[in-house]
Amino acid sequence: MEEQIVIVGGGQAAAYAIQAIRKINSEYKIVLISEENELPYERPPLSKDYIIRNKNIKNLNFFDDNFYQSNNIRLVLNKSVTYIDFNNRKLSLSDNDKVNYDKLLITTGSKNKKIAIEGISSEEIFQLRNINDSNKIIEKAKTVKNIAIVGGGFIGLEIASSLSQLKKNIFVIEALNQLMGRSIPKEIAELVMNKHIENNVNIILNNKISEVSKENNSYKVKLSNQEIIKVEMIIVGIGVEPQTEFLDEKDIKLDNGIVVDEFCQTSKKEVYAAGDVSNFFHPFYNSHIRLESWRHAQNHGINAGNNITGNDLIYDDIPWMWSDQYNFNLQLTGIHTGYDNCIQRGERVEEGIIYFYLKNNQIIGACGLGEKGKIGRDIRLTEIIIKQKKDIDTHLLKDKNIKLQKLK
Numbered sequence: 001m002e003e004q005i006v007i008v009g010g011g012q013a014a015a016y017a018i019q020a021i022r023k024i025n026s027e028y029k030i031v032l033i034s035e036e037n038e039l040p041y042e043r044p045p046l047s048k049d050y051i052i053r054n055k056n057i058k059n060l061n062f063f064d065d066n067f068y069q070s071n072n073i074r075l076v077l078n079k080s081v082t083y084i085d086f087n088n089r090k091l092s093l094s095d096n097d098k099v100n101y102d103k104l105l106i107t108t109g110s111k112n113k114k115i116a117i118e119g120i121s122s123e124e125i126f127q128l129r130n131i132n133d134s135n136k137i138i139e140k141a142k143t144v145k146n147i148a149i150v151g152g153g154f155i156g157l158e159i160a161s162s163l164s165q166l167k168k169n170i171f172v173i174e175a176l177n178q179l180m181g182r183s184i185p186k187e188i189a190e191l192v193m194n195k196h197i198e199n200n201v202n203i204i205l206n207n208k209i210s211e212v213s214k215e216n217n218s219y220k221v222k223l224s225n226q227e228i229i230k231v232e233m234i235i236v237g238i239g240v241e242p243q244t245e246f247l248d249e250k251d252i253k254l255d256n257g258i259v260v261d262e263f264c265q266t267s268k269k270e271v272y273a274a275g276d277v278s279n280f281f282h283p284f285y286n287s288h289i290r291l292e293s294w295r296h297a298q299n300h301g302i303n304a305g306n307n308i309t310g311n312d313l314i315y316d317d318i319p320w321m322w323s324d325q326y327n328f329n330l331q332l333t334g335i336h337t338g339y340d341n342c343i344q345r346g347e348r349v350e351e352g353i354i355y356f357y358l359k360n361n362q363i364i365g366a367c368g369l370g371e372k373g374k375i376g377r378d379i380r381l382t383e384i385i386i387k388q389k390k391d392i393d394t395h396l397l398k399d400k401n402i403k404l405q406k407l408k
Helices: 012-024 065-070 131-141 154-165 186-198 294-308 376-388 394-398
Strands: 004-008 029-033 073-076 081-085 090-093 098-100 103-106 110-112 146-150 169-173 201-204 209-215 218-223 228-231 233-236 240-242 258-260 271-273 278-282 287-289 320-325 328-334 341-345 353-359 362-371
Touching: 004 012, 004 098, 012 029, 012 294, 065 073, 103 294, 131 233, 146 154, 146 218, 146 228, 154 169, 154 186, 154 201, 154 320, 186 201, 186 320, 186 328, 186 353, 186 362, 258 271, 271 294, 294 320, 328 376, 341 394, 353 376, 362 376
Parallel strands: 004 029, 004 103, 029 073, 103 271, 146 169, 146 233, 169 201, 258 278
Antiparallel strands: 081 090, 090 098, 110 240, 209 218, 218 228, 278 287, 320 328, 328 362, 341 353, 353 362
16 A cells, blocks of 8 residues: 655645655655645745735745645645654544554644733734734734834844834834844844844843733833833744644653654654754754754755655754845854854955854854845855864954855
């Protein structure tokens, strides 16, 4: 009988796993189960081009209907998995239906962290994770002028950038003393902050919301420094966590996500996991890592799809992520902890600035900021240099007139 592969989760890892499987094998039965009612689509534009209406849902789909039809993919949409019986290889769905599998790939991604704010119900707080969330933000934003965004990380700042372009008055409330956490050089965080301020975004650092009180159709927001701001909408973006609530650690190994090896294999035979939901072993760093990024979801899904078909391909991509805010493009590669030296290359955002993190004279990570198109090539070259584990002459690294190719 034909083997049945079931993929749980309808995001980027799932879509590219399907493509990878079908490139190798056209006989497997493939079932895709997604809690959303859409075909798998890109999520990064939801906080950017989709909000300002430069893209619609059709522009975001990885593959169109014909791809799934021509590849004989059974789509089970608008349903979630409530329980997995690993012993009998059977999934229970939210409508009480059952689905059997021979091989299983879990790509459920992440879910938003939530906070309780005194004086406002959870239903009144907006968050962004999927197309429905983005639509709700768009519709509400049409009716308001003043918006508070809790969280000065990538997602909060991308939403702030988009909404400020729609002429909204934005307050970004961040608990730390700089934007975008501690993995971004303070100098780059300040450049990004200044860009937001130039676009009339109010940045409030070292603060949290203490309480909220309603006043007609608006909210009076009291901050921890006792300052009061008045808004008509509150959006929270304080990070995500792996979506594993339907799993039990007694059944499958969990630790900050689903633990997998370098082949995407979980602790259960013929069960794989890929993308944001997985805490995978990275042979280059000799440790487990969980990543939340566009390219990782794609390439990890491809790797899982290949290995489900019987290959043994090791996944050892160097981490990479990006964020677009206004005309600024920010990119990170490698890791940004445990370094003993930091070298700056470039002085002006217009031409691109990159901070290189080194340990024992070897580059282990980099963070760059520039106008769009200015830093991408050097960040890609940096990934190659990181894998080579070469000793670097820091004087050459600092000199922008010396091409990075010469350091390879």
